[in-house]
Structures are given as C-alpha cells and as structure tokens.
Amino acid sequence: MIIVMVPGAKEADIKRVLARLEQRGYGHHVSAGVERTIIGAIGANEREKQQVAEQLMGLPGVERVVPILKPYKLVSRDHHPEGTVVTIGTARFGAGKVGVIAGPCTIESEKQLREAALAVKNAGAVVLRGGAFKPRSSPYDFQGLREEGVELLGAIGQEVELPTITEVMEPRQIEVVLQHVDALQIGARNMSNFDLLREAGATGRTIMLKRGYAATVEEWLKAAEYVATSGNLNILLCERGIRSFDSITRFTLDLGGMAAAKLETHLPIIVDPSHATGTHKLVSPMALAAVAGGADGLMIEVHPHPDQARCDGPQSLTPKRFASLMDQVRSLVQVMGETM
Numbered sequence: 001m002i003i004v005m006v007p008g009a010k011e012a013d014i015k016r017v018l019a020r021l022e023q024r025g026y027g028h029h030v031s032a033g034v035e036r037t038i039i040g041a042i043g044a045n046e047r048e049k050q051q052v053a054e055q056l057m058g059l060p061g062v063e064r065v066v067p068i069l070k071p072y073k074l075v076s077r078d079h080h081p082e083g084t085v086v087t088i089g090t091a092r093f094g095a096g097k098v099g100v101i102a103g104p105c106t107i108e109s110e111k112q113l114r115e116a117a118l119a120v121k122n123a124g125a126v127v128l129r130g131g132a133f134k135p136r137s138s139p140y141d142f143q144g145l146r147e148e149g150v151e152l153l154g155a156i157g158q159e160v161e162l163p164t165i166t167e168v169m170e171p172r173q174i175e176v177v178l179q180h181v182d183a184l185q186i187g188a189r190n191m192s193n194f195d196l197l198r199e200a201g202a203t204g205r206t207i208m209l210k211r212g213y214a215a216t217v218e219e220w221l222k223a224a225e226y227v228a229t230s231g232n233l234n235i236l237l238c239e240r241g242i243r244s245f246d247s248i249t250r251f252t253l254d255l256g257g258m259a260a261a262k263l264e265t266h267l268p269i270i271v272d273p274s275h276a277t278g279t280h281k282l283v284s285p286m287a288l289a290a291v292a293g294g295a296d297g298l299m300i301e302v303h304p305h306p307d308q309a310r311c312d313g314p315q316s317l318t319p320k321r322f323a324s325l326m327d328q329v330r331s332l333v334q335v336m337g338e339t340m
C-alpha cells in the first residue's frame with residue numbers, strides 16, 4: 001500500500017507511521033518530496049491488510065492510504081490470465097464458448113416445464129433453468145413449488161437431456177437441490193449472503209452468481225472470491241441489471257460493467273437481459289448486444305404461454321421468439337469467431 005502524508009506533515013507524524021508499519025511487520029520506503037512525503041509499504045499478512053490500512057488512516061498527518069493489490073485474488077486475471085471454461089454437465093461457457101441457459105422464470109407445473117424444456121432444447125439452449133425457491137419481492141406473490149419444483153426440474157432435465165440450474169436462497173436448500181439439479185444459482189438479492197456463498201462453494205458444483213442490483217463490479221467480484229475461497233472456481237458470473245435513476249426498463253443492463261468485469265476476471269460472464277429489461281420486446285436486442293460485447297453466455301426466460309405465467313410473464317419469450325433469437329445469436333457467435 002501507499003501512504004500519502006498531508007502537505008508539510010510533521011517529522012513526528014512520519015516516524016509514528018513508520019513505527020506502526022514496523023510493528024505490524026511491514027517493510028517501508030520513504031519518498032520525501034518538496035511538499036509531501038509518500039511512504040510505500042510492503043506487508044506480510046494478506047488478511048490484515050485492510051485492517052492495517054484503516055488504522056493508518058486514523059493516524060495524525062496521514063491524508064490517504066492507497067491499496068496496490070486488488071481486493072480479490074483467486075478470481076482475478078492477475079492470478080490466471082487465460083479465460084476459464086466452466087461447465088454445467090455437458091454445457092461449456094468461456095474461452096470462446098458461448099452457451100445459452102433458458103427456461104421459465106418459475107416452475108409452475110409438469111406440463112408447463114416440459115413444454116418450455118422441449119422448446120428451449122430444440123432451439124439450442126444448453127442448460128434448462130427454472131425457479132423452485134423464488135425470491136419474490138412481496139410475500140403475497142407465488143413463492144414457487146419448492147421441493148416439488150426441484151424434483152420436476154431434475155426429471156424433465158433428464159427427459160430432454162439438458163443439465164439444469166435453479167436458485168437456492170439459503171444453505172438448508174442446497175442439499176435437496178443437489179439431489180436433483182446440476183448447478184446452483186445465487187440470486188441478485190443474495191449476492192452478499194456470505195455464508196450462503198461459502199456453503200454453496202464448498203459443494204464443488206458450478207455456482208452461477210448474479211450481480212446484486214445495487215452492487216459495484218468490485219463488490220460482485222469480491223462475492224465471487226468468497227465462493228472461490230471454498231476451493232471452488234466453477235463460477236459463472238451473471239450480469240442482470242442494476243438500479244439506476246431511469247425506470248423505463250425494469251433495471252439498467254450494465255454491459256459496460258460486464259465488459260469491464262471481463263478484463264478483471266478469468267471467470268465466464270453470462271448476461272440476463274430478461275430481468276434487466278423486464279419486457280420481451282427488449283430481450284433480443286440486449287441479448288445480441290451482450291454477445292457482441294463479449295458475454296460468454298445468456299440466460300433467457302422462456303414460457304410456453306407468457307400471458308398465463310405466474311411470474312415474469314411480460315419479460316418471457318414465447319418458444320417462437322426464442323427460436324428466432326437463437327438463430328440470430330448463432331450467426332453473431334460465428335461472426336465473433338466463437339462457437340456455441
């Protein structure tokens with residue numbers, strides 16, 4: 001870290017900072033300029049770095065403390081310069097492989113899920129999604145079929161030969177979900193549920209971590225680092241829109257943040273234009289923009305009859321609309337020199 005002293009800092013203040021650094025096991029190098037002194041510090045203990053920086057900030061004569069290393073390590077490109085390929089069953093994402101995860105927002109019945117699953121499989125999706133434990137904003141809204149939904153997802157996934165993913169909202173749901181489903185989704189509302197991140201990571205299964213709608217890219221990557229520190233780098237990141245001042249779309253799809261995150265991390269990034277835009281009319285343009293911008297995959301909500309959906313009908317594509325989007329995505333992926 002770099003400690004910047006205030007202009008004209010007293011000798012005693014500088015000495016106090018150096019003494020504190022030595023006490024905490026840091027080597028240091030002092031650059032005394034005409035106006036101000038800057039101290040470079042190299043520390044031994046990664047875990048204490050933040051704490052030491054905060055304590056130094058409180059000392060007299062210190063203007064600011066600037067960290068040099070990123071606050072995430074295992075998920076960073078510094079640690080692993082090549083893109084990582086992450087799999088869910090037979091599906092591959094990253095390093096030039098673009099995959100599409102699709103299915104209904106919520107599993108409503110065997111018939112609804114089967115129709116959706118056949119439609120997305122025939123159109124070329126590589127993973128079947130469906131919510132069973134639903135994080136609804138209102139307690140009066142349909143909360144999902146829960147365990148029954150998880151069983152249906154496993155059975156229909158096998159029937160249509162697609163690997164599956166569903167959301168878990170708390171650690172107790174992980175065991176039952178993993179008896180039937182291949183991968184775990186951690187939703188936007190739980191991105192900072194650190195115990196859930198750790199426990200999901202410890203299963204070793206692929207985790208798709210959605211970006212919280214009020215989270216910075218750095219906070220999102222730090223959340224992924226929690227999963228990684230459980231020894232699991234099978235992580236897909238998912239940009240799903242953030243809150244902004246404009247309510248013309250449900251959220252604001254942050255494709256700039258997605259592209260910036262790709263420079264920072266070796267993990268594949270999936271884009272979810274369904275939750276980001278809230279309307280089926282904007283799903284295709286934003287899906288194509290995401291792939292053109294370097295996304296490693298898409299997550300699209302598809303319902304056989306969006307007008308009868310119990311959740312997120314307005315943003316769900318009909319099977320026909322989804323098939324036509326997939327044709328466009330295939331052409332674009334080819335132009336980009338990638339494969340599906």
Ligand code: PEP
Binds near residue numbers: 189
């Ligand atoms: C979902 O994908 O089903 C979902 C609830 O999304 P998010 O967590 O992004 O709101």
Ligand code: MN
Binds near residue numbers: 275301312
């Ligand atoms: Mn949804």
